[in-house]
Amino acid sequence: xxSSGVEKTNSWLLSRVSARxxxxxxxxxxxxxxxERVGHPTMLALLCAASAVLALxxxxxxxxxxxxxxxxxxxxxxxxxPGLWGEIAHRVQRVIRQRxxxxxxxxxxxxxxxxxxxxxxxxxxLLDETEHITWISTVAADxxxxxxxxxxxxxxxxxxxxxxxxxxxxxxxxxxxxKCLMPRGGQDYLSLQVRRYGDGLKLILSQDITERxxxxxxxxxxxxxxxxxxxxxxxxxxxxxxxxxxxxLTEVERARVIMLMAQQAERMQTLVADLLTxxxxxxxxxxxxxxxxxxxxxxxxLENDGLGLSRGxxxxxxxxxxxxxxxxxxxxxxxxxxxxxxxxxxxxxxTPDGSAIQVRWITLPEGGGEFSVQDSGIGIDPxxxxxxxxxxxxxxxxxxxxxxxxxxxxxxxxxxxxxxGGELRITSEAGKGSTFTLSVPxxxxxxx
Numbered sequence: 001x002x003s004s005g006v007e008k009t010n011s012w013l014l015s016r017v018s019a020r021x022x023x024x025x026x027x028x029x030x031x032x033x034x035x036e037r038v039g040h041p042t043m044l045a046l047l048c049a050a051s052a053v054l055a056l057x058x059x060x061x062x063x064x065x066x067x068x069x070x071x072x073x074x075x076x077x078x079x080x081x082p083g084l085w086g087e088i089a090h091r092v093q094r095v096i097r098q099r100x101x102x103x104x105x106x107x108x109x110x111x112x113x114x115x116x117x118x119x120x121x122x123x124x125x126l127l128d129e130t131e132h133i134t135w136i137s138t139v140a141a142d143x144x145x146x147x148x149x150x151x152x153x154x155x156x157x158x159x160x161x162x163x164x165x166x167x168x169x170x171x172x173x174x175x176x177x178x179k180c181l182m183p184r185g186g187q188d189y190l191s192l193q194v195r196r197y198g199d200g201l202k203l204i205l206s207q208d209i210t211e212r213x214x215x216x217x218x219x220x221x222x223x224x225x226x227x228x229x230x231x232x233x234x235x236x237x238x239x240x241x242x243x244x245x246x247x248x249l250t251e252v253e254r255a256r257v258i259m260l261m262a263q264q265a266e267r268m269q270t271l272v273a274d275l276l277t278x279x280x281x282x283x284x285x286x287x288x289x290x291x292x293x294x295x296x297x298x299x300x301x302l303e304n305d306g307l308g309l310s311r312g313x314x315x316x317x318x319x320x321x322x323x324x325x326x327x328x329x330x331x332x333x334x335x336x337x338x339x340x341x342x343x344x345x346x347x348x349x350x351t352p353d354g355s356a357i358q359v360r361w362i363t364l365p366e367g368g369g370e371f372s373v374q375d376s377g378i379g380i381d382p383x384x385x386x387x388x389x390x391x392x393x394x395x396x397x398x399x400x401x402x403x404x405x406x407x408x409x410x411x412x413x414x415x416x417x418x419x420x421g422g423e424l425r426i427t428s429e430a431g432k433g434s435t436f437t438l439s440v441p442x443x444x445x446x447x448x
Contacts, residue, residue, distance in 0.1 A: 122207045129200030131156055131169070143190055143206045144183050156204075165192060169204075179209065189213045218391075225392035225407070230271065233264035274408040277338060278391075281415045287335070289444055292328040295320060295361050295369075298337060302359060306344045313353040320361045327363045330444040331420045339416035342409035343373040343436045351377035355433075367442030374435040380428040388426060389414040413438065420444055 063081055071092070081089065114135070117124050123140025125133060132155050136148045144160050151159055157166050164180035177193035188210040195203045240257045243249070249257065303318040310316060320327070329336065347357045355376040362370045380388070387393045392407035410424070413436075417424045421441040428434035 122205055125156065125204040125206070127156060127202040127204065131202065133159075140204070140206055143208065168192065169194060177205075182208075221392075226271075226275070230268060233268050236264045237261055271408075274412065278408055278412055278415065281335060281412065281419060286419060287331045289330040291332070292330050292446065293333045293336060294448075295327040295329060298329075298333075298340065299359070299361060301337065302340055302344050305341060306348060306357075306359065309345055309348045310357075314348060314351055315354075315356045316359070317356070318359045321363060326448040327361070327369060328446050328448055329369065329440050330446075335416045335419070339413040339438060340371055342413050343371075343438065346409055346436070347373050347375040347377070351375040351433075363445065363447060364442075367445065369440045369445045370437055371440070372435055372437040374433065376433040379430040379432050380426075380434055381430050382428075385426050385428060389424065 066081070077093070080086065114137075118137050118139075120137070121139065123143045124135075124137045125140045125144075126135040128134050132153055133146075133151060134153070136146055136151065138148060140146070141148045141151075146159060157169065160166070160183050162180055162183045164178060165183070168174075168178040168180075174194040174196070177191045179189055179191055182188040182190050188208065189212075191207045191209045193205045195205065197203055240261050244254065244257060299318050299320055303316075306316055306318070344357075344359060347359075351357055357376075358372075358374045360372050360374070362372070364370065389410045391411045414424050417438055421444060422439045425437040425439065426434065427437075
């Protein structure tokens with residue numbers, strides 16, 4: 001291939017030289033012919049030969065400039081001209097097109113690579129050797145509060161001033177990631193790691209670990225709360241055991257001590273039962289929609305349990321709107337009964353004696369249903385409502401322990417509702433009572 005190109009080039013050069021020699025010879029012959037008639041054949045021959053060669057050179061120069069003008073804007077087609085210059089223009093145009101194709105292919109690969117990075121849930125920032133931003137993914141822009149276009153070529157530490165990040169970047173020890181608050185504010189956390197590549201270039205990887213941090217915090221709080229809840233009855237039991245073993249007690253005192261010990265043991269048993277229920281609900285697969293439970297039967301069992309727990313201290317009403325419809329709900333009967341029963345028992349525990357409690361089921365015309373428990377008790381301040389479904393969260397801890405609550409009831413209700421596609425809504429006003437509504441989606445409600 002190379003030798004063929006060299007041969008073609010040599011043939012072109014030979015042809016150009018031959019053309020110039022022939023032109024000079026023709027001009028010289030013509031000048032000699034005219035020179036014989038005027039008496040100066042040699043001078044005119046040389047002059048004509050030189051003029052012919054000069055004219056040919058000027059023509060080649062004009063063609064060369066024409067190609068130069070085209071090369072300044074190579075997007076247009078190459079000029080059409082015969083001979084060597086036409087071949088040169090054609091070959092240059094082909095080389096330019098091959099270059100453009102290679103550039104387009106590399107650009108396409110780069111765009112695909114950057115699109116793959118954009119699809120990652122982690123953020124990526126590319127820095128040059130002076131720590132100026134050369135590229136930002138949309139995730140990283142969201143993490144750091146940056147603009148992917150406006151903030152290019154800016155020094156990253158001028159834009160992200162979070163002290164932990166600045167110290168980590170300047171320290172130069174990138175073996176381990178660093179955790180810091182998101183620069184955009186709030187209590188969201190980022191895990192950052194820097195990697196070196198190329199000649200002094202850096203890559204910053206960012207990952208939103210807010211949910212992981214919250215889960216770790218909840219896990220630590222859960223262990224601490226469980227330990228605290230169990231420690232109290234164990235302390236009481238140990239104290240009574242030492243008392244019975246070291247002090248002479250009358251039968252009345254002994255009976256009272258045994259009764260208090262039984263209460264603390266029952267409290268621990270209730271706590272363990274609620275923990276097991278919550279663990280079972282969280283670890284079980286989503287309940288199917290082909291097991292139907294009659295609402296009338298559930299309401300009857302809730303009424304029996306509620307009246308037994310209240311023992312006549314509260315006026316309680318249990319109603320089913322349009323009972324002739326015979327509404328049914330789908331799911332796990334034990335879970336629905338646990339969730340609804342928790343709402344009823346909470347109302348009984350936290351409603352003062354003599355205050356009314358209304359338990360109601362409504363089949364909604366647009367589909368679905370609502371189970372609600374309304375009391376006229378002390379109510380709940382608005383700032384506590386968003387946290388009521390957290391494990392062991394109590395508005396009044398001392399009152400909860402006096403009434404026998406474990407702090408897990410509303411958490412169980414929330415998880416049951418979510419597993420069945422519903423939700424728990426809480427409305428309350430301090431001093432005017434509360435309403436807890438358990439909504440059931442239309443897919444899990446039917447009318448027989």
